[in-house]
Amino acid sequence: MEILGYYIDLDETTHAIKDKGFKTVALQIPDGLKGSASRIVEFIEKETNCITIILADPCFGACDIANYELKNLGVEFVIQIGHTPIPNLENISIPTTFVNALSSKEIIKSVENSIPFLDGRRIGIVTTAQHLHTLDDVEKILQKHNLEPIISDGDERISYKGQILGCNFSAGMKIVNEVDSFLYIGSGNFHPVGLLLSSKKPVIAADPYTNSVKKQELEEIKDTILRQRYGAIANSQNARKFGILIGIKKGQQRVELAYKIKDILNSANKKSLFLAMENFSPASLSGFRDIDCFVSTSCPRIAIDDYLQYKRPILTFAELEIVLGKRKWEDYIFDQIR
Amino acid sequence: MEILGYYIDLDETTHAIKDKGFKTVALQIPDGLKGSASRIVEFIEKETNCITIILADPCFGACDIANYELKNLGVEFVIQIGHTPIPNLENISIPTTFVNALSSKEIIKSVENSIPFLDGRRIGIVTTAQHLHTLDDVEKILQKHNLEPIISDGDERISYKGQILGCNFSAGMKIVNEVDSFLYIGSGNFHPVGLLLSSKKPVIAADPYTNSVKKQELEEIKDTILRQRYGAIANSQNARKFGILIGIKKGQQRVELAYKIKDILNSANKKSLFLAMENFSPASLSGFRDIDCFVSTSCPRIAIDDYLQYKRPILTFAELEIVLGKRKWEDYIFDQIR
Numbered sequence: 001m002e003i004l005g006y007y008i009d010l011d012e013t014t015h016a017i018k019d020k021g022f023k024t025v026a027l028q029i030p031d032g033l034k035g036s037a038s039r040i041v042e043f044i045e046k047e048t049n050c051i052t053i054i055l056a057d058p059c060f061g062a063c064d065i066a067n068y069e070l071k072n073l074g075v076e077f078v079i080q081i082g083h084t085p086i087p088n089l090e091n092i093s094i095p096t097t098f099v100n101a102l103s104s105k106e107i108i109k110s111v112e113n114s115i116p117f118l119d120g121r122r123i124g125i126v127t128t129a130q131h132l133h134t135l136d137d138v139e140k141i142l143q144k145h146n147l148e149p150i151i152s153d154g155d156e157r158i159s160y161k162g163q164i165l166g167c168n169f170s171a172g173m174k175i176v177n178e179v180d181s182f183l184y185i186g187s188g189n190f191h192p193v194g195l196l197l198s199s200k201k202p203v204i205a206a207d208p209y210t211n212s213v214k215k216q217e218l219e220e221i222k223d224t225i226l227r228q229r230y231g232a233i234a235n236s237q238n239a240r241k242f243g244i245l246i247g248i249k250k251g252q253q254r255v256e257l258a259y260k261i262k263d264i265l266n267s268a269n270k271k272s273l274f275l276a277m278e279n280f281s282p283a284s285l286s287g288f289r290d291i292d293c294f295v296s297t298s299c300p301r302i303a304i305d306d307y308l309q310y311k312r313p314i315l316t317f318a319e320l321e322i323v324l325g326k327r328k329w330e331d332y333i334f335d336q337i338r
Numbered sequence: 339m340e341i342l343g344y345y346i347d348l349d350e351t352t353h354a355i356k357d358k359g360f361k362t363v364a365l366q367i368p369d370g371l372k373g374s375a376s377r378i379v380e381f382i383e384k385e386t387n388c389i390t391i392i393l394a395d396p397c398f399g400a401c402d403i404a405n406y407e408l409k410n411l412g413v414e415f416v417i418q419i420g421h422t423p424i425p426n427l428e429n430i431s432i433p434t435t436f437v438n439a440l441s442s443k444e445i446i447k448s449v450e451n452s453i454p455f456l457d458g459r460r461i462g463i464v465t466t467a468q469h470l471h472t473l474d475d476v477e478k479i480l481q482k483h484n485l486e487p488i489i490s491d492g493d494e495r496i497s498y499k500g501q502i503l504g505c506n507f508s509a510g511m512k513i514v515n516e517v518d519s520f521l522y523i524g525s526g527n528f529h530p531v532g533l534l535l536s537s538k539k540p541v542i543a544a545d546p547y548t549n550s551v552k553k554q555e556l557e558e559i560k561d562t563i564l565r566q567r568y569g570a571i572a573n574s575q576n577a578r579k580f581g582i583l584i585g586i587k588k589g590q591q592r593v594e595l596a597y598k599i600k601d602i603l604n605s606a607n608k609k610s611l612f613l614a615m616e617n618f619s620p621a622s623l624s625g626f627r628d629i630d631c632f633v634s635t636s637c638p639r640i641a642i643d644d645y646l647q648y649k650r651p652i653l654t655f656a657e658l659e660i661v662l663g664k665r666k667w668e669d670y671i672f673d674q675i676r
Contacts, residue, residue: 026614031625032625034625034626034627035625035626035627035628036628037611037626038579038609038611038628038629041611051612052612053584053612053613053614054611054612054613054614055586055614055615056583056613056614056615056622056623056626057615057616057617057622058621058622067405067406067407067586067616068405068406068407068431069405069406069586069587069588069616070586070614072588072591072593073584073586073591073593073614074593093406241376245394246391246411248393248405248407248408248411249407250407250410253410253411255410255411255412271376273375273376273379273392274389274390274391274392275391275392275394276364276391276392276393276394276408276411277393277394277395278395278405278407278616278617279395279616279617283396284394284395284396285394287369287370287372287373288372288373288375288394289372289373290373290376291376
């Protein structure tokens with residue numbers, strides 16, 4: 001079915017529901033599709049005769065796999081729309097299927113517009129789930145312009161060639177030494193700026209929604225983020241008590257890293273507490289008034305993207321290393337979950 | 339240990355941790371105690387040598403029992419502070435203990451102050467978890483004034499005699515026909531106003547924190563709430579599509595009620611969707627733009643207390659019955675989870 005410019009193919013899913021005889025299923029959808037949730041539910045219920053419960057909490061990615069507690073609601077199967085699976089992450093409690101939402105936007109114009117901005121001849125191509133099906137076309141356009149497109153697999157958190165997540169740029173990093181610059185297909189700044197920060201190669205973003213191309217703007221956002229991160233690090237120099245944030249959502253759990261941080265802080269004579277959360281919010285953390293600084297092992301976007309929402313600094317692991325003198329600012333790296 | 343005027347006895351808990359040999363425990367605390375979480379963690383870790391992970395998501399009551407996903411963090415045992423258990427609710431996934439936080443505030447003065455405001459001779463006494471230990475004294479003060487205090491058990495969601503929850507006034511309702519008025523010991527308005535709305539008997543609140551007494555003020559808040567509820571009902575008259583809210587938190591699940599609501603809406607030719615949520619927030623619901631009205635089967639406070647935060651009406655079950663002409667406004671009842 002087509003919804004708001006996205007093609008969502010639910011046929012395989014409804015067949016699976018009928019095959020297995022599921023009576024109650026749950027549906028996770030990104031915020032942008034909530035207004036069309038009724039249409040999706042109507043389609044599923046008409047095809048399968050099962051009851052569909054929408055999970056209305058925000059769902060930002062496949063890292064947010066549905067909760068065991070849903071078993072109490074009779075949920076036997078979860079359908080997550082708009083994300084691709086994270087291969088090394090399994091929902092052991094309730095079987096879950098991921099149905100991508102493919103953008104119907106034409107990419108030709110935005111890619112053509114990007115050509116003059118690309119650096120060098122060897123171009124790494126990356127994108128997000130919604131535009132994965134366009135990569136063959138992107139490749140052809142680049143070849144037509146005598147460029148050498150390179151598309152790589154990612155690591156074991158990545159489903160498809162050329163795909164990057166806000167927390168994983170491995171499909172770019174694997175080819176960072178083979179390319180002169182990167183072409184990112186998609187909207188939003190977090191993904192291309194993350195790749196820019198991680199790869200230190202030029203990144204050009206072609207936005208199929210507006211046909212605009214961003215290059216200098218990404219550099220400026222990168223500089224702003226780096227200034228903010230430098231500020232967060234500087235503000236944490238005298239911190240005595242740290243809150244080590246652990247994501248409860250299964251795909252955001254980095255428990256070993258949390259324990260490692262605890263050890264490092266102990267060695268540096270700093271006090272620390274483990275704070276686990278399902279949903280990170282400034283309001284939930286504000287009560288911990290005696291904590292000077294948070295270090296997040298959960299979704300990297302909490303520290304970077306939500307920076308302005310929090311009153312006390314939230315650092316990534318690498319930033320904590322800088323605070324403790326174990327890493328130089330020049331060796332700054334962007335946080336990723338691998 | 340004493341924290342911010344509350345006595346929290348962790349001895350039984352630390353003995354249990356040592357007896358069972360737990361290595362990792364989780365701690366749930368109300369927002370008001372988050373600033374002292376470090377002291378509690380230090381005490382537990384010193385006594386037991388186990389690792390303590392604080393659960394930083396808001397925890398408003400024993401209905402919010404910790405999540406199965408914590409098993410992935412190695413959590414073997416959960417300590418919830420500030421609430422008493424809900425007897426008919428068991429955490430089957432991770433053993434959980436409840437440690438009450440008893441207020442050290444003297445209640446004598448506020449109770450003495452309340453005497454002139456009490457109606458009749460037979461006085462039902464109710465309170466919240468923090469003041470349960472004062473009920474013997476309250477009883478004696480009333481007897482001294484030739485009054486007849488009556489303290490009752492609640493239903494199977496209530497641990498202690500005389501205890502009410504924001505979602506359960508059964509310890510009052512069981513004696514509603516035996517008493518002339520109620521005396522509530524505690525701060526906050528939601529509990530006494532809830533009892534006032536449920537019982538239709540006068541409620542006098544004695545606040546041990548300020549030694550103030552509220553009676554007329556509760557009537558005024560009740561009237562404001564009723565006006566708001568009347569408005570929500572009126573605004574829902576033409577609603578075509580309803581969102582039936584289901585709480586994922588185990589103690590807030592009323593799945594059968596949700597299915598009953600779906601049936602009633604079907605019979606009335608109204609469309610509806612099930613929306614299940616872990617954490618209710620206006621932001622999470624705002625995306626469902628095609629829904630005209632929500633009906634909550636989860637925590638009653640979402641519909642009543644958070645009224646102004648939501649742009650579209652949220653009704654309780656009884657209010658939906660009024661909208662559909664199945665109940666009269668004169669027979670309005672306050673929502674409770676029993």
